[in-house]
Amino acid sequence: MTETLVIRLDAVDSGQAAWVAVDDQGRRVGAPGRGALAEAAAAAAGRSVTVLVPAVDVLLTRTELPVRGAARILRALPFALEEQIAEDIEALHFAAGRPSGSEVPAAVVDREQLEGWLADLAEAGIEPQVICSEAEGCPAAPNHLNWLLDERRCLARSGTGLPLMLEIDSVDDALRFGPGFPVEEGQPRHLTAYLTPEARLKHNDALEALRPDLATLEVRLLPDGVLPHLAAGVVTREPINLLQGQFAPRTQLDRLWKPWRAAAALLALFIVVVVVRDGLELVHLQREEAQLNEAIAAAFQQALPGARMEDPRFQVERRLAALRGTVDPGNQGFLDALETVGSALGNSANIRLDALSYRAGVLDLKLMAPNVEALEQVRQAVGRDGRYTATIQQADPRGDGVEGRIQLTGEGA
Known part of the structure; x- marks a missing residue:
């Protein structure tokens, strides 16, 4: 008691x-x-x-x-x-x-x-x-x-x-x-x-x-x-x-904390050393990544002189397929639409493509965006060159973002 x-x-x-x-x-x-x-x-x-x-x-x-x-x-x-x-x-x-x-x-x-x-x-x-x-x-x-x-x-x-x-x-x-x-x-x-x-x-x-x-x-x-x-x-x-x-x-925790301050300071110093070490390693990896990107860009320009590099692997594979005559005319519209979508999404790092489907000339995209305004920006970017018409079919709140569906129709889609 x-x-x-x-x-x-x-x-x-x-x-x-x-x-x-x-x-x-x-x-x-x-x-x-x-x-x-x-x-x-x-x-x-x-x-x-x-x-x-x-x-x-x-x-x-x-x-x-x-x-x-x-x-x-x-x-x-x-x-x-x-x-x-x-x-x-x-x-x-x-x-x-x-x-x-x-x-x-x-x-x-x-x-x-x-x-x-x-x-x-x-x-x-x-x-x-x-x-x-x-x-x-x-x-x-x-x-x-x-x-x-x-x-x-x-x-x-x-x-x-x-x-x-x-x-x-x-x-x-x-x-x-x-x-x-x-x-x-x-x-x-x-x-x-x-x-x-x-x-x-x-x-x-x-x-x-x-x-x-x-x-x-x-x-x-x-x-x-x-x-x-x-x-x-x-x-x-x-x-x-x-x-x-x-x-x-002061709580009882405050009183218990005082004898452990020295040990906590040593632990904090250890954490700082680990963070600094990991930071230096990250800087090293970033430099290697930058060098690799430069090498990829140089190889891309040699393979496709004058072309704008967006998705190097996809662009090179597509050009090779065209040279070999293996592009199916029925799939050409899908590839063109996909290239347009890739360009639009490349400028929106905060948007995630979760799924896509292509049927009868219509391309449906399932996206995760922070808000409806971001979906609208993607829709406008897809239709900017006038080749395609993009409409937002659905926009539902999901957690901290919005799950949306955009449909492309038009030339090639």
Whole structure:
């Protein structure tokens, strides 16, 4: 069973805090503590750490975003929330929660404030996995209005909506300025109030006065303060972790990576040597290929002076067949059409010829092209000299390209 130390930073002095350990069900493990952050560091040994920061310093909101993926959502959040925020968005840090459809919960905090919290925690030797608003620990229950009350503050949540921290003098202030009941007017209203001992002394009579107007009123005492309840809330639910983007915590993989850096550097050097060797060999082969092409071109010009070299083997074999008188007149049209197609395809390196058929003077080609525009370029190239008419018979998307069929008719085809 995993344990989490939940540390609640003091709203006035972030070097001071209260803390409590809970299991993965939110049940308290041991007594709560209070004091300097350095004292909390001792309790953090062997536990994951979640830090609660003052709710007044973090804006919790929701927005509609038509994008998917954590990285894209983080990039879009500042612009989606810009109109809701009076401050310069460049000075703020944005974090996103789990999307629900196109709605994305978000948290916004001053970047320098977050850096200050992290500096205080690092100085105390604490490396948190989660930093979130303390308001995220507020209870959530459908059709209920939930309050966490101490003497001067009320943390309120209506149903499963966004929590809100209020400075109050009375229960009437919580009703007037806080979120309303999550039901329509006239429907049964349910209120659950969690009170510290001090808050019960101050607000209990006012709460009881509300009972006649409510379907249910449940009052629960928090003898150890609100922290254990907040800790259970953030552990059993999924708060918006402020440690995102540039503030994302180091993973266990990062820690394991450090001892292997030297070995990885040697491996990288080996890979570079292999790549350089293969590159030099490729350059050598390219030079030999260029020399071979020059020799082929010279031999072609000797065999067919003045002819344009496109497919040397085919052109020479055809000329030899013509000299020997072995070209069948019935096949001459096919050869002429094939030469035209070869010339058109020779200028389109990104097009692949998969199949061809010739029947009754009609030549059908099956091609694979990156797009329909490339097929059209082949069609135009075939018909450029006016000897043939080419039409695109079919163009179907296939993976990252288009499978097309082109038909040639006309002189010789």
